[in-house]
Amino acid sequence: MHEGWSAAPQRPSGRPFLVWAVTLFAIIIVGAVMYMIGLRGGASAPTARVALTPALPISFTPPPDSAIPDGPSGAAIRRGQQLFLHTRANAGNHVGNGLSCSNCHLDAGRQPNASPMWAAWGAYPAYRAKNDQINTMEDRIRDCFTYSMNAPASPSGKAPPPGDPIYRDLQMYFFWLAKGAPTGVDLPGRGFIDLNPTTLGQDPARGAKVFTQSCAVCHGVDGQGQRDASGSYAFPPLWGPMSFNWGAGVGKVANAAAFIKANMPLGQGYSLTDQQAWDVAAYISSRERPRDPRQTGSIEEARKRFHAKGDYYGQRIDGDLLGDGIATVR
Ligand code: HEC
């Protein structure tokens, strides 16, 4: 088969049994998916999953998995997708925490306003202030390994080296997700929503209450996530040794607040007020997590260089000096 779109599924042309069978099959699939979502949420997780997402402009719809082509390209796309979904299992040498790419880039990198990969693909190469150079897509992926996946604590101690097949497969997957999307355009749905600051400002203490009420059921009362029987995380850790490190983008309160507002609690995006989103993001950012790989000198020096605003690094919160890598409280 040639690479490209697979044929659209055939309608069951006027054969009542087939229509009936297809309908029954669809009901079973939908039922099974709902059951699995329920299981994932655990017994006490919220059961009502109302779609609260307001009608935001969605600029582009990536192709369905059924359209992944056959042949070597399709194989690479599938490997990239598996890397994205189960990062530790497929790139364990470079993963130093309990996360997968898709824990933040939701729905396997498809979800608008959760930094979707179809929107990222056509935006590189690009200048990035974070490292003051032109970044290729490979460079950008490497950064998420270094910070969001905490590669310094992985067996190899670093992100995959330049040209590694891990980058090639991930890029094949993104390229395929973006099939037909324009390049060089900041597509609506890219990155996170714009969340305005509130008049009250952000407060970790208020955020702690939001966390207990709306997040702890899945992420654990101590924010350390919950593992399934196989030992991998069904609910990812939000802080602590198995979470992203102090250099990661979600460590900044504004990024975390915007992600949370649109996407959390999972399945109930936009259910928190802006105030709650800011406060709970502040709470998460005020807990200890793995050290910032960019820190070479003192915590204070790194605080001034990389954390002058946007998070609580280098501050003492609830008696814990953040950034020293030692959690005195959680
Ligand atoms: C802990 C959450 C988290 C995890 C895990 C994570 N990322 Fe990211 N990623 C982010 C955030 C936040 C941004 C945007 C950062 C910013 O704006 O500074 C981002 C941005 C990106 C971008 C650029 C998006 C754009 O539109 O420019 C790519 C590509 C990317 N990540 C790939 C990956 C890959 C591949 C993995 C897994 C190896 C991964 N990320 C894991 C949080 C995460």
Ligand code: HEC
């Ligand atoms: C119903 C269960 C559930 C609830 C409740 C929930 N989350 Fe999540 N959250 C998840 C899951 C599951 C993921 C990973 C998504 C994936 O892999 O598809 C996630 C991912 C995240 C992430 C990115 C990954 C990471 O480890 O940092 C953040 C941040 C987050 N949630 C914050 C929150 C906050 C804040 C709340 C409360 C307002 C909340 N969540 C409520 C299930 C939940």
